Amino acid sequence: MSADDVRRAVTRIAHEIVERNHGLDGLVLVGLQTGGVPLAGRLARELQRIEGTDRIIPTGTLDATFYRDDIGLRPLVPEAVTDIPGSLDGRTVVLVDDVLFTGRTVRAALNALNDYGRPRAVQLAVMVDRGHRELPIRPDYVGKNLPTKRAEMVDVSDDGVAIGDVVPK
Amino acid sequence: MKHLLSVNDLGADGIEEVLRLTDSFVEVSARSIPKVPALRGKTIVWLFYEDSTRTRLSFETAAKRLSADTMNFSVSTSSVKKGESLRDTVETIEAMGIDALVVRHASAGVPWQISQWVDAAVVNAGDGWHEHPTQALLDCYTIRQRRQSLHGLRIAIVGDVKHSRVARSDVLAFTALGAEVTLVAPPTLLPPSLEGWPVDVTSDLDAVLPKADVVYLLRMQKERQHESLLPSLREYTALWGLTRDRARLLADDAIVMHPGPMNRGVEIAAEVADLPNAVITQQVANGVAVRMAVLYLLLGSGAELVA
Structure with missing residues (x-):
């Protein structure tokens, strides 16, 4: 995916979000650390633009490290402090991440969200779905389905999406 | 890093790492449900041979907010009264399958000595006139x-x-x-x-x-x-x-x-x-978050701290 492809995907996902939720009422975007955070910011600006509103869309960040199921199996330290804007009770939360892979990060994030309230619904938006799921989790909004090998790395940035080989340890 | 016995175990980089991680636990402590499952299944024992209110309660709160199980050991009601040696006491407790010992003792060096005897992580919660x-x-x-x-x-x-x-x-x-x-x-x-x-x-x-x-x-x-x-x-x-x-x-x-x-x-x-x-009250409040960071680094993260 080129930078333009990513931009178009952000625009399409934003349209899908307002269509599915009949507007922006009660919507909260939550970007997963670290890759989902810039993407959540871009989506928030795009949602504002296409709805023609000055209203700021509540956008938070979430680091689900303490909820992971592989604590103790590998070094795991949070990248950043979680920042959730207010209570999530009754809101519709759109979790945003750059790459959906095994689904374990999303599983941890769903548990973490519970500790901030009881959302009315939680939806999942990702730029790339690369397959290899290990849990019954599927995204509601996808930038691109990208078949990959398990060992490959997928990198999403403002410049686009790149697949690279993992450097053997 | 396996144990926290002295500030010197951390060095400047290690201290910075603990302080950075503490930010995350301050956020956890500020929530309406201040608890994360990070140390589920881990057991921590308080081995306090000396009086303490704030340090023990602070560690206890920290452990509970990390979902660890805790066991209390009180010298006055234990077999220490029957003359059991420190080493036997520690090895008996460890045989029950524990992950960390938080030790306070009136003699300097006791936490270090215990760390030589056990596989569990040892945290110094104050030893004599030595360190805290x-x-x-x-x-x-x-x-x-x-x-x-x-x-x-x-x-x-x-x-x-x-x-x-x-x-x-x-x-x-x-x-x-x-x-x-x-x-x-x-x-x-x-x-x-x-x-x-x-x-x-x-x-x-x-x-x-x-x-x-x-x-x-x-x-x-x-x-x-x-x-x-x-x-x-x-x-x-x-x-x-x-x-x-x-x-x-x-x-x-x-x-x-x-x-x-x-x-x-x-x-x-x-x-x-x-x-x-x-x-002074902020010190107490921050104590809980800092101890969460220490327990998480020793028991959960698997991160290698710079010594």
């Missing part, structure tokens, strides 16, 4: 909340340095982060030798206060006056207590700290402890 590393970490964190960094700050540690494990750990941590530390005490309450301590020493508190960024008051242990180290507590207060008059010498943004428990009216005047400059 988690106190130093929470002190660094508290200072950083008010000032962005400790680098170049002038910190005065006032009082009974000789018998204070807090002072030792604080000197190591503050200087590792680049602060300039001055010890202020009567000569009888200073260690016999300060060789190798990267600090200045004076007995003149009034001269130090106007340029101090932080004044750290140590608890005046009342039993000390029976050891002929001081003429009287009143004389101590007159010369080294942070009285109301003396507090006026402080810069407006100076920070007043105390590890607790306070003797109001001895090392600190009652009303001074309640000034906006005093961060």
Whole structure:
């Protein structure tokens, strides 16, 4: 995916979000650390633009490290402090991440969200779905389905999406 | 890093890492449900051979907020009363399958000795006059909340340095982060030798206060006056207590700290402890988050800290 492809995907996902939720009422975007955070910011600006509103869309960040199921199996330290804007009770939360892979990060994030309230619904938006799921989790909004090998790395940035080989340890 | 026995186990980078992680646990502690499942299934034992209120409760709160299981060991109701040795006690507890021991003991070096005997992680919660590393970490964190960094700050540690494990750990941590530390005490309450301590020493508190960024008051242990180290507590207060008059010498943004428990009216005047400059309750609040960070780093993260 080129930078333009990513931009178009952000625009399409934003349209899908307002269509599915009949507007922006009660919507909260939550970007997963670290890759989902810039993407959540871009989506928030795009949602504002296409709805023609000055209203700021509540956008938070979430680091689900303490909820992971592989604590103790590998070094795991949070990248950043979680920042959730207010209570999530009754809101519709759109979790945003750059790459959906095994689904374990999303599983941890769903548990973490519970500790901030009881959302009315939680939806999942990702730029790339690369397959290899290990849990019954599927995204509601996808930038691109990208078949990959398990060992490959997928990198999403403002410049686009790149697949690279993992450097053997 | 497997154990936390001394501030020196961490070094400057390790301290920074703990403080950075503490930010995340401050956020956890501020939630309506201040609990994460990070240490589910881990068991932590409190091995306290010496009295403690705040340190033990602080560790206990930290462990519970991480979803760890905790077991309490109280010397007065244990087999120690029947003459069981420290080593046998520790090995018996470890045989039950535990992950960490948090140790407080009246003798310096006991946590280190225990770490030689067991596979579990050992945290020093105060050993004799030696060290109290988690106190130093929470002190660094508290200072950083008010000032962005400790680098170049002038910190005065006032009082009974000789018998204070807090002072030792604080000197190591503050200087590792680049602060300039001055010890202020009567000569009888200073260690016999300060060789190798990267600090200045004076007995003149009034001269130090106007340029101090932080004044750290140590608890005046009342039993000390029976050891002929001081003429009287009143004389101590007159010369080294942070009285109301003396507090006026402080810069407006100076920070007043105390590890607790306070003797109001001895090392600190009652009303001074309640000034906006005093961060004594913040120290206690931050203690929980700092201890969460320490327990998580030792038991959960698997991260290799720089020694």
